[in-house]
Amino acid sequence: MLDRKVKIKEIRDLGAGNHLLVITSPEQARLVRPGQFVMLKCVEDTGGNPLLRRPFTIFNIHRNARSGKPAGLELLVKEAGAGTRRLVMARPGQVLDCLGPQGQGFHLPPDLSSRVATACLVAGGVGIAPLLLLAESLLALRIRPILFYGGATAADLVLRESFERLGIDIIYCTEDASHGERGLVTGPLEQFLRIHPRKDTRLYACGPWGMMRGVHELAVGYELQCEVSLEARMGCGLGACLGCVVASEASEGRSYPLVCQDGPVMNSRLVRWDIAPI
Ligand SMILES: Cc1cc2nc3c(=O)[nH]c(=O)nc-3n(C[C@H](O)[C@H](O)[C@H](O)COP(=O)(O)OP(=O)(O)OC[C@H]3O[C@@H](n4cnc5c(N)ncnc54)[C@H](O)[C@@H]3O)c2cc1C
Ligand code: FES
Known part of the structure; x- marks a missing residue:
């Protein structure tokens, strides 16, 4: 650092x-x-x-x-x-x-492709930010990324061309149907998981708390691993002010991990989704 x-x-x-x-x-x-x-x-x-x-x-x-x-x-x-x-x-x-x-980024060990064939990248609005470097790394590891990108309206779906340039499959969703499918991004994600029930699919999500919770619940329902990139108010970004805690389900380690040190990317099963960070 x-x-x-x-x-x-x-x-x-x-x-x-x-x-x-x-x-x-x-x-x-x-x-x-x-x-x-x-x-x-x-x-x-x-x-x-x-x-x-x-x-x-x-x-x-x-x-x-x-x-x-x-x-x-x-x-x-x-x-x-x-x-x-x-x-x-x-x-x-x-x-x-x-x-x-x-902070801790996405878990991308060199042998990831022995366990993961398809990666569903799920973004809500500005939650697209961590997913370009992730998509590029997955491609380098020979894992197929599919982007599910949602926003309230077409104008929220920024920087689309950066992902389209990679030649990956992209499903756009807007709440007002101004671009792509109408509705929340978890809708087409669920449809995809239902049609392709494979255990070598992994989910990655960044966006509003409710959206990430929805993706986590799908991961639990379909027995898939899921990483989320969390947001919390940050004072120092260094682990000193304890302002960025999130409640955890983990039996080991901190019960209130720090988003700035232990995250922002975490295994979705370690997060207590009933308590959103402040
Ligand atoms: C790890 C991490 C990565 C982030 N990445 C991005 C990014 O790539 N692009 C981007 O635009 N923003 C990102 N954010 C959110 C961004 O840091 C906040 O929007 C910013 O700090 C707001 O500062 P401000 O002074 O403009 O607003 P403030 O006056 O501090 O707050 C204005 C409003 O924004 C809300 N807000 C403030 N901080 C956050 C936060 N951390 N998370 C959610 N809501 C917040 C407040 O509750 C308030 O409603 C990230 C946050 C975190 C924790
Ligand atoms: S922001 Fe200060 S401890 Fe995380």
Whole structure:
């Protein structure tokens, strides 16, 4: 984990309050594993600004156009409050404090393909953020990823082209039927699992709590393994403030694991889904 001053290279407006933020940071980019995040200060440090750093998943590694070497990080930022609003108003060239890469990413041992043939990647809105690097890693391991990507409306389904470029199967869902199937993303996921009842399918989910709980329940029902990328309010991102706890079902280890240290990616069976993090 590194604490670096990073320069904003580009901020691209993706619509519906979403932005792609590209920061230059080759050292941090070289260390990233799928599912990890950074703690980014949302304003330039101009004299003790009180805004804490905010957690953002690493969407992609930005590569040097000529050499292909890691040059920085791409983050998907959705405006939510004071910090993210300030962040998306920043200008290229501004310098921010960036801590990371942080946390436990997806479990991707080299022999995963001996147990997993198909991976269902399930995203709700900005929950798409950890799934691009995951999809690329699964392809490299010769595991077939299928993306189930849902949002309230078509404008929420950002960065679709990054996944379409990989040539993987994608099922889009919107609540208003403006793109893909109508309804919640768990609908077509369940249909897929019913039609393909195979034990070598694994589920990966990131999105709103209710959606991840739904995916977890399908995993239990179909006796599949499932990893979820959790969100909690974070003060430090370092395991010091205990602000990011989530209640656990585990009989061993912490009964309140820290999302910043023990996660954000966790086995869905370790999470107590009846108690959402604050
Ligand atoms: C591990 C992790 C990865 C994340 N990755 C991304 C990402 O890739 N892209 C992205 O846009 N956002 C991501 N988030 C959420 C993001 O950190 C929050 O939206 C951000 O901290 C809000 O800061 P703010 O100052 O704008 O809003 P605040 O003024 O702090 O809060 C505004 C609203 O957002 C809610 N909120 C604040 N923090 C969180 C949080 N951690 N989780 C859920 N709701 C929150 C508050 O409850 C409030 O309703 C991630 C969070 C975590 C924990
Ligand atoms: S954010 Fe401080 S302990 Fe996790």
